[in-house]
Amino acid sequence: MNDLAITVSDVAGDVSRIGAVLGAAGVGLEGGGVWAGQAHYLVAEGAVAVAALEAAGINATTAPALVVPLRADVPGEMGRMMSALQAAGIHVEAQYSDHDNRKVFVVDDIERARTVLR
Secondary structure, rough: EEEEEEEOOOOOHHHHHHHHHHHOOOOOOOEEEOOOOOEEEEEEEEHHHHHHHOOOOOOEEEEOOEEOOOOOOOOHHHHHHHHHHHHOOOOEEEEEEEEEEEEEEEEEOHHHHHOOOO
């Protein structure tokens, strides 16, 4: 899976355009959102998404994303996960949820993060 990152300034306008471009390219969004002027979306085909957006004049980047189950029924689980990453010295660029109750992490060391979060 891939994290797709796009800077936005007009959330409704920019996201509607992003959605239209990605939809026309056959790229589905499996999770994500917008905060602090940055959109992050979980996509299966990062290169296809970036190519479609750039062809439409929208700058985008993609990075590998770590997707792990989130035990949402366990209070404090998100804090436990983030504490484990911090204690291991793993830098978290972004974190959000997907549509299947999983946590998505964009980190500087995906394999170490996978081990830490087991």
